[in-house]
Amino acid sequence: MAADSTNMVVINTSPAFEIKIFSNPAHEYEIMIVTRASEALQSAPTCSVSQGGAAVPVTMNFLKEKYYAGSYRIDPDQPGKAYIDITGTDLFGMVGKGSVQFTVAALTAESRLSLKTPDGLATLDIATGTVSKAAGLYMLSRSDLDNGGTKSPLAKILPSLLKNTVSTANSSELVEVMPLEEVGPSSLRLSRRIWYTASVKNLNLKVPAEKVHLYRQVNGKWIFVGGVLKNDRVTAQLGGLGKLALMADLKAPVLSNVSPSDREKLEDSQPLLEGNLQDSGAGIDPASFKLLIDGFEQTGAELGSDGAFTYQLKQALSKGDHQIEVVASDKAGNEIRQAITVTAPGPFGINELISYPNPARGNSVWFTYNLGQRPDELFLSIYDASGDKVDKFDLTDANGNQASGKIRWDLTNRQGNRVGNGVYFYKLEATRNGKTIKSRGKLAVLR
CATH class of the missing domain: 2.60.40.4070 (Immunoglobulin-like)
Structure with a gap:
C-alpha cells in the first residue's frame, strides 16, 4: 500500500513594528524612541531620523524580548516634517518596516504661522511676538506618544528607561478622558499664548462634559489650561508647552485647619479667622473665594497663592451664636460651601x-x-x-x-x-x- 503524503505550506510574514515616542524631560529637544517587534528578530532593528532630507542613524538597544529603544536630539534648525524609520529582520529572513512622523518649526520674534501635527488632528496658531528670541518647537502626534497608561503595551518598561523622567501619574482628583499631543520643549518660555485646536471625536464621555478641560503636564503634575469643548473639538490658549490631555475634575476643594473650630465658644468677639483650601485637581480659582458671616460677605477677605486665608473681623460679633461660611470653587467649577457655628461672648467686662x-x-x-x-x-x-x-x-x-x-x-x-x-x-x-x-x-x- 502506498503511503499517503501530506504537503505542508508555511507562510512567513514580515515583522511589524509598533513605534512610540516620548520626550526626555532631563534633556531639552531629546526624544526617546521605543519599538516593539511583532516577533523575534535576528538582531536589533536599524533606525534613522530624517530632518531636512538627511537621515541620522539612531542606535537601538535591546530592552527585553521584542523591545528596543534609542534616543534622538531634535534639530530645531531643521523645520518641517521629520520621519522616524525602523527596519528589522526576523529569524526567517523576512524584512519589516515601520515609520512615524513629527513636526518641527523654527520660531523667531517675527514668526506668524500655523503648525499641524502629521495626522492633522491638532493645530497651533502662533502669532508674532510669541518668543523673544529664536527657538525651535516640535509637535508629537497623540497616536505616536506613549502616555504610560495601563492600556499601553510599553507601560511596564517605560519607567525604567529614564532615571530622570518625571512621573506621568495623574492626580487622584483627575479622571483621564483622552491623551492628546505633546508640544515641546516644555522649557521654552512664551511671551504670548498660543492657540491650540484639536479634533476629539468619539470621546464617549462617562463624566459631565462641563467638567472636562484641557490640562498640561508640568514637572509631572497636570496643570489646568481650560479651553472650550464643543462640536468634537477643543480650543484653548497655551501659556506653556508640554504633554496635553483632556481631564475631568469631579471633586470640590477641601477645607482644613479652620480656626475657630465648629461649636467653639469664643473668648474674643473679633476673632482671627484662618483656614486652608486645597485642590490637587484643576486648582482653586482665587476669585471664587468668599467668607460670609451670618450670610453677609466680608470685604477684604482674600485667598493666598498657597490656599491659606487669614481674616481679622472688622466688627465685633454680638453675644450669641453666629455662622461663618467659606465658599470657593476650583477652576473646573466644583464648589465647596462649608459652615461652622461659633458662640460669641458678651461685651468686654x-x-x-x-x-x-x-x-x-x-x-x-x-x-x-x-x-x-x-x-x-x-x-x-x-x-x-x-x-x-x-x-x-x-x-x-x-x-x-x-x-x-x-x-x-x-x-x-x-x-x-x-x-x-x-x-x-x-x-x-x-x-x-x-x-x-x-x-x-x-x-x-x-x-
Whole structure:
C-alpha cells in the first residue's frame, strides 16, 4: 500500500513594528524612541531620523524580548516634517518596516504661522511676538506618544528607561478622558499664548462634559489650561508647552485647619479667622473665594497663592451664636460651601472676681476671675486698710491673656514679709483695645 503524503505550506510574514515616542524631560529637544517587534528578530532593528532630507542613524538597544529603544536630539534648525524609520529582520529572513512622523518649526520674534501635527488632528496658531528670541518647537502626534497608561503595551518598561523622567501619574482628583499631543520643549518660555485646536471625536464621555478641560503636564503634575469643548473639538490658549490631555475634575476643594473650630465658644468677639483650601485637581480659582458671616460677605477677605486665608473681623460679633461660611470653587467649577457655628461672648467686662477662702486663715488665698473677652493687659493689685499697695500681679503673662483664670497670693507683701491680720482690698484692672475696666473686692486675714 502506498503511503499517503501530506504537503505542508508555511507562510512567513514580515515583522511589524509598533513605534512610540516620548520626550526626555532631563534633556531639552531629546526624544526617546521605543519599538516593539511583532516577533523575534535576528538582531536589533536599524533606525534613522530624517530632518531636512538627511537621515541620522539612531542606535537601538535591546530592552527585553521584542523591545528596543534609542534616543534622538531634535534639530530645531531643521523645520518641517521629520520621519522616524525602523527596519528589522526576523529569524526567517523576512524584512519589516515601520515609520512615524513629527513636526518641527523654527520660531523667531517675527514668526506668524500655523503648525499641524502629521495626522492633522491638532493645530497651533502662533502669532508674532510669541518668543523673544529664536527657538525651535516640535509637535508629537497623540497616536505616536506613549502616555504610560495601563492600556499601553510599553507601560511596564517605560519607567525604567529614564532615571530622570518625571512621573506621568495623574492626580487622584483627575479622571483621564483622552491623551492628546505633546508640544515641546516644555522649557521654552512664551511671551504670548498660543492657540491650540484639536479634533476629539468619539470621546464617549462617562463624566459631565462641563467638567472636562484641557490640562498640561508640568514637572509631572497636570496643570489646568481650560479651553472650550464643543462640536468634537477643543480650543484653548497655551501659556506653556508640554504633554496635553483632556481631564475631568469631579471633586470640590477641601477645607482644613479652620480656626475657630465648629461649636467653639469664643473668648474674643473679633476673632482671627484662618483656614486652608486645597485642590490637587484643576486648582482653586482665587476669585471664587468668599467668607460670609451670618450670610453677609466680608470685604477684604482674600485667598493666598498657597490656599491659606487669614481674616481679622472688622466688627465685633454680638453675644450669641453666629455662622461663618467659606465658599470657593476650583477652576473646573466644583464648589465647596462649608459652615461652622461659633458662640460669641458678651461685651468686654468683668463678670466675676472672687477671693477664697475669705476670711483667709492659712498661708494663702486664691483669686479667680472671669471676663467677657480676652484682655490685652490684666493686673491684680492688693491694698491694706490705709490704701498702701501691698502686692501687685501681672496676669497678662501669668495666664496667657486668657479671659478667665486664677492666681495665688501667699499673704506676703512686696518685700516678702507676711502681712498682718486685718482687712485688705483688691482691684482687678483689665484693658482691651485701649479701654480699661475695673472691679474691686474686700478680703479679711484672720490667723
